[in-house]
Amino acid sequence: MFRSFNPLGADELQELWSAAAEIWDMRHAEAAFDGYVSADFAAIHTRLASLKDRAHTFLEWGSGLGVVAIMASRLGYDSYGIEVKPDLVRAARELAERFNATPQFATGSFVPEEFSGNLREGDEFHRTETQDRSAYDEIDMELRDFDLVYAYPWPEEHTIFRSIIRRCASPNTMYLRYDVREGLSLTRPARRKSR
Numbered sequence: 555m556f557r558s559f560n561p562l563g564a565d566e567l568q569e570l571w572s573a574a575a576e577i578w579d580m581r582h583a584e585a586a587f588d589g590y591v592s593a594d595f596a597a598i599h600t601r602l603a604s605l606k607d608r609a610h611t612f613l614e615w616g617s618g619l620g621v622v623a624i625m626a627s628r629l630g631y632d633s634y635g636i637e638v639k640p641d642l643v644r645a646a647r648e649l650a651e652r653f654n655a656t657p658q659f660a661t662g663s664f665v666p667e668e669f670s671g672n673l674r675e676g677d678e679f680h681r682t683e684t685q686d687r688s689a690y691d692e693i694d695m696e697l698r699d700f701d702l703v704y705a706y707p708w709p710e711e712h713t714i715f716r717s718i719i720r721r722c723a724s725p726n727t728m729y730l731r732y733d734v735r736e737g738l739s740l741t742r743p744a745r746r747k748s749r
């Protein structure tokens with residue numbers, strides 16, 4: 555499907571980031587914001603722009619206020635976000651509308667139903683919610699359909715996030731990770747044999 559290429563300009567980007575910061579200032583005491591921390595949006599926007607020629611479908615895991623999925627949508631990606639907290643999904647949809655972006659947000663878990671971790675390989679969730687249903691059906695997509703997946707895991711969850719990509723994504727799926735100390739890293743995993 556043809557999507558128009560209309561990236562947010564510098565002023566609009568500042569406006570989007572400020573709008574998200576304002577929501578955080580007003581609402582961070584609410585339970586929905588318990589696990590929400592925002593990443594370095596400027597660095598992510600630059601990286602998403604540079605990857606645009608290599609990827610079309612984009613997914614933000616744990617999309618929170620949806621800022622990254624919104625930026626991706628305006629860069630011309632077919633953009634999606636999955637977030638477990640319904641209040642955050644509502645806020646993300648409102649922000650998307652305000653910034654003329656068309657990402658699709660789904661409420662539920664980004665962990666695919668078929669994923670089972672391997673404790674011996676360090677697969678352990680710490681702060682990721684594990685009780686909710688996987689949300690891929692809601693967007694009629696599977697993890698393997700995405701060219702580029704972005705996440706901001708807690709440091710102790712780097713291993714299990716990579717495992718999900720290795721086991722459930724396509725061999726061509728690129729994984730962009732943000733870490734507060736290490737910044738952004740991009741990996742394209744080779745498929746492992748399933749056990």
Ligand SMILES: C[S@@+](CC[C@H](N)C(=O)[O-])C[C@H]1O[C@@H](n2cnc3c(N)ncnc32)[C@H](O)[C@@H]1O
Nearest residue numbers: 589591592593616618637638663664682683706
């Ligand atoms: C560290 S914040 C990242 C927010 C945003 N992606 C960013 O980079 O600025 C992690 C988000 O993941 C959400 N989350 C936690 N467990 C989840 C799950 N199983 N499925 C979907 N979202 C989840 C939290 O509610 C929170 O909004």
